[in-house]
Amino acid sequence: MTHTSAQTPIPSSDASVSDAARAAAHKPEGKDASEGMGWPPLAGVVQLALQSPKLQGVLASVGEPRLHISAIDEARSWVARAIAEKSVVVIVTATSREAQDLTAELSDMMGDAVAMFPAWETLPHERLSPGSETVGARLKVLRRLAHPHDIPGEQPIRVVVAPARSFIQPIMKGLGEREPIILAEDTDVTGIATRLAEMGYQHVDLVGKRGEFAVRGGVVDIFPSTAELPVRAELWGDEISDLRAFSVGDQRTIENFDPGVVPVYPCRELLIDDGVRARAEKMARTHASNATLADALTKISEGVAVEGMESLIPVLFDGPMVTLPEEVAAADPSATTTVLVMSPEKVQRRADDLIATGKEFVKAGWEAAAMGAESPIDTAALAEAEGSNDDLNVDQSAYRSLGAMEKTAEHHGLSWWTCAPPGFLGSAEPSSTLELDFSTGPQPKGKPGDVEKAMSELHDHVAHGGRLVFTALTPASTQRMSGRFREAGIGVTPDADPQNPPAPGKATVIRAVLHGGLVIPHVDDAQPTDSDNAASSAASRPLLVVAETDFTGNRIAAYGDGRRRPRRKRNRVDPLSLNPGDLVVHETHGIGRFVKMQERSVGKGADATRREYMVLEYAPSKRGGAADHLYVPMDSLDLLSRYVGGENPSLSKMGGSDWKNTKKKARAAVRDIAADLVQLYAKRQAAPGYAFSPDTPWQREMEDNFPFTETEDQYNAIEAVKEDMEKPVPMDRVIVGDVGYGKTEVAVRAAFKAVQDGKQVVLLVPTTLLAQQHFATFSERMEGFPITIRQLSRFTTPKQAREVLTGLAEGQVDIVIGTHRLLQTGVQWKNLGLVIVDEEQRFGVEHKEHIKALRSHVDMLTMSATPIPRTLEMSMAGIRDMSTILTPPEDRHPVLTYVGVQEDKQIAAAIRRELLRDGQVFYVHNRVRSIEQAAQHIRELVPEARVVVAHGQMNEDQLENTVEGFWDREYDVLVCTTIVETGLDISNANTLIVENAHHMGLAQLHQLRGRVGRSRERGYAYFLYPPLQTLTETSYDRLSTIAQNNDLGAGMAVAMKDLEMRGAGNVLGAEQSGHIAGVGFDLYVRLVGEAVEAFKAMADGKPIDGSDKENKETRIDINVDAHIPTSYIASERLRLAAYRDLAQAKNEEALQNVRAELVDRYGQPPQEIDRLLAVARLRMVCRECGVTDVVATGANKAAISFSPIELPDSGRVRLGRLYPGAQYRATTHNVVVPAPKKGRGIRAQAVKDEELLQWCADVMTSLLGKPRRDVASGVQPDTTGGKSHQKNSTKSKVR
Secondary structure (H helix, E strand, C coil): CCCCCCCCCCCCCCCCCCHHHHHHHCCCCCCCCHHHHCCCCCHHHHHHHCCCHHHHHHHHHCCCCEEEEECCHHHHHHHHHHHHCCCEEEEEECCHHHHHHHHHHHHHHHHHHEEECCCCCCCCCCCCCCCHHHHHHHHHHHHHHHCCCCCCCCCCCCEEEEEHHHHCCCEECCHHHCCCEEECCCCECCCHHHHHHHCCCEECCCCCCCCEEEEECCEEEEECCCCCCCEEEEEECCEEEEEEEECCCCCCECCCCCCCCEEECCCCCCCCCHHHHHHHHHHHHHCCCCHHHHHHHHHHHCCCCCCCHHHHHHHHCCCCEECHHHHHHHHCCCCCEEEEEECHHHHHHHHHHHHHHHHHHHHCCCCCCCCCCCCCCCHHHHHHHHCHHHHHHHHHHCCCCHHHHHHHHHHCCCEEEEEECCCCCCCCCHHHEEECCCECCCCCCCCHHHHHHHHHHHHHHHHCCCEEEEEECCHHHHHHHHHHHHHCCCCEECCCECCECCCCCEEEEEECCCCCCEEECCCCCCCCCCCCHHHHHHCCCCEEEEEHHHHHCCCCCCCCCCCCCCCCCCCCCCCCCCCCCCEEEECCCEEEEEEEEEEEEECCHHHCEEEEEEEEEEECCCCCCCCEEEEEEHHHHHHEEECCCCCCCCCCECCCCHHHHHHHHHHHHHHHHHHHHHHHHHHHHHCCCCCCCCCCHHHHHHHHCCCCCCCHHHHHHHHHHHHHHCCCCCCEEEEEECCCCCHHHHHHHHHHHHHHCCCEEEEECCCHHHHHHHHHHHHHHCCCCCCCEEEECCCCCHHHHHHHHHHHHHCCCCEEEECHHHHCCCCCCCCEEEEEECCHHHCCHHHHHHHHHHHCCCEEEEEECCCHHHHHHHHCCCCCEEEEECCCCCCCCCCEEEEEECCHHHHHHHHHHHHHCCCEEEEECCCCCCHHHHHHHHHHHCCCCCEEEECCCCCHHHHHHHHHHHHCCCCCEEEECHHHHCCCCCCCEEEEEECCHHHCCHHHHHHHHCCCCCCCCCCEEEEEECCCCCCCHHHHHHHHHHHHCCCCCCHHHHHHHHHHHHCCHHHHCHHHHHHHHHHCHHHHHHHHHHHHHHHHHHHCCCCCCCCCCCCCCCEEECCCCCCCCCCCCCCHHHHHHHHHHHHHCCCHHHHHHHHHHHHHHHCCCCHHHHHHHHHHHHHHHHHHHCCCEEEEECHHHCEEEEECCCCCHHHHHHHHHHCCCCEEECCCCEEEEECCEECCHHHCEECCHHHHHHHHHHHHHHHHCCCCCCCCCCCCCCCCCHHHHHHHHHHHHCC
């Protein structure tokens, strides 16, 4: 063993360092310099701590069948780590949150020898399947236990941490034998698509979430259930030739990122094999009377996975059910295995609750949930029907009691240990109790006086040769604390590992997770060596471990690993999903109906070419006649958009004047709006704004403390806001993002940036509760920086309010967060630089006027979640810049939404289910008069719940205390009015129950639903209406819309539906509503954009075209085989999206980007696609030359017509000279040139494809005197020297 810096030999806990410690130490898990060595960050500290006699006592007891350890909570991970030295450990905690905390701490001590076994987020009887990532994580743990050496470089598991819920739920035997698919370059993956489908992966055309895969020719995209990023495998035959990670947002490969070896674990526990199919088929016949059940069983018998089929495991699986400790013991029978139950009383209560709720849930029939909810499955009843032989299995599959688990452990020869804080003996005998009287170090919890005192204590400890370890979560915190220690005269070393443990007389600052510090006594060798006095004086000094939370008092929110993912600004992939019958708007022809996509062949034999068209149906041109059909070539897709507007508009007539007139009227109306908007724009451009300076080191430090990884869109929004702030023109940006998508973090960073330049920031919010919430968030994020933050709302006393106003006027307050009180007259600012408006749609007109008055000279940032119906006005018009955040945060699940009749049983079961996972409930009752009665009713239904009431008419103190108490988890159920609608962010509240939901608007329902499901737990929303209520059509529409759109980021879809249901009337005021309905929303926005551009140009003094000329459609109809073959992109919607991208590419760079994306996503493109790119380049040449039609005409398409081209006399002479036989029609500005042919005489063949495209481009450029363009490569060749000579020689062959 290598000696330490203090030359003190480290005696191992046993005679030598155990295998477990050595194995744990060899995995690259470290986060600092120790990473180079491959040690976990706390490995060196653990090595030293294990010398302590107390932990030696724990080690000596390993192997005893029963033991109760009495120790404070902060010591739990150290005790577990000590036991793991000689035994495999199964740790049981009461809740998932405790399990996550312990897993994080132990991982930093032992690397990946620790694994968490997560619980299903659903109850066993629910008609819902657990998430694929949960199942993947469970199966990965079981596989690693059974086959520790599957993945090279992974060490065997020594510690499994399980919440009570997953510990007492039995699992199917043999799950650990399921072999994962190993993805790595040069590995054989024969039949990968079939294997993935068998493992429960869903075959889709576009991979978006875990548990999905897509196959496109030789490219397979997979999002493994346990991976952070999806991977793309390119196959050569059945071998992987290239493996790379890609981003879900834009579907492009992430550069410079090697995914290494990627194991793919199944994402369902019940896999449909022949045995399961046969049993399902037999049961489907038996239970034909129960339609829902029979339907599910029939699908399973056909091999189709059904949502919630896990609830049928007891009757479909014919093997035995086992528990987690049995699986751990069976993995290595020769190893000692210890079950360690943390806080046994809490675990016992949790287990009892789970068993009771499981039974209660079956009783609370969900028949009432009329719109899409299913009743749970009572497997016990099914088993009775099947015959008594299954009873045992059903019984085995239900939650076990803790007593039964203890007997199981005893039966398999496992030790059963418990650990609880001092004073909790439980059922332990005093004789079998090991008392570990550990104490905690200094815990100032952020109080300034106490922090100074703690610092002097630490200084004293280190000055006398003691060892000090400080752990922090982010690199920024470690830097800041190192700085503070140096200021206090304490020497700092950056990290420690087993070969260099924490040195005496210094502070070792390590980046690791600990939720509390500990004093570990007698860690040094008692015999001092003469060579080192420091060691001898340290012999009596304990090892002091201090965690960041002890100092700041903030809970560690998440375990962000601090890695910034590689990002680029790219367009998100948003495939057009058009269904037959959808309405679309064609810019030239008006509103039509989408019929189908169709491929047509033109010509015969060798000359045949294929092109794909979109078929649209228009109103018949003759009364009573058949509908007209328009074939839109795919290269003109940029002229199409989906129609959103009126309820059901009439289809336009092709070629009629109606559409032109409708557009003309809309254009005229748009001009008026645009003029107003542009005045504001001009004012802003002329206003002397302030250009903020680039990011400071403090800015970077504050951003590094963000505990989550930013999503791609969030990152782009932050960058855009900073860019705007650094310009001298005042910023005016709108951030649109769904509820809980991280808009606040954008605001935090913008505010911090403004304060760095000595400017003041105001954050306006619509409600007092939200003001309080933002105040807490901002204070926590900016803690430790010299920034003064104040709030001004109903909760501030008159005295405090006066102080805040004085502070604003004198410049002592940097950031003020408040409601519309801040807009009252008499608020003076010393140096206002940034105004942030949250939930903009909630402010009234007069408030907006106040805000508008500020807008022309300070930077504005507005945020909104349900954008379109209300905030359309200016962001869409291009006057305000807009950033959208569409990517949901990691580990976010869609909220499960039930709509149905209100029943007491259902409400009670829903509240109990939430209490089981230590969650909280919002219960919305929107009448202040009867709210107390509603609360009393809930107290009677669920006596164990702590119920509290909140509404807007309460006095300030009471309301503040109530919400504060709910925030601090003192209450379980908050019975409230819709005051919670805006922005109350309580991540622990994950069930929402709304009474009388039929009275609420769609945006309101969506906002309310956004209050839950904001953490890793799955959220539930119940929208209920009274039993005897008949719903109006609109109410029914609203409720079914909210029930259907419950995916992540459904805000846009809900807003669009809202626009459709209400008509677009109240979007922009009366005068515009008809025009939106007339031309459709997308085209209307485009018209506003065009008008604004024109006015902007005028304001900037540029010449503008005032005529009503429109963008003309460029029509290219010649003999070219250019389409996307179905063998290359099979999915219709993805083909459509690719065509759209090509049609919208307006320059060579955009075209190259589209091609690069196609290569990345689908592999090397066939020749037809390169021809499509050439057609797109020819369209660019047409636009440059002002030509709208290039069409093959005449008998057998023997000539090609170009129009309009105006030729002067000299041009006509040139035409005759260059192209003999060509004609020019002066009245129609039409040039007709004989089509080129290869060869001579009777054998001459028509030129087609690339050569024909190049010839067409050359005709236009040569006649109009423009530089020549190469349409095959997009290059504009040099017109001088040898190259052009070569080109001319090839041209002479084609005549």
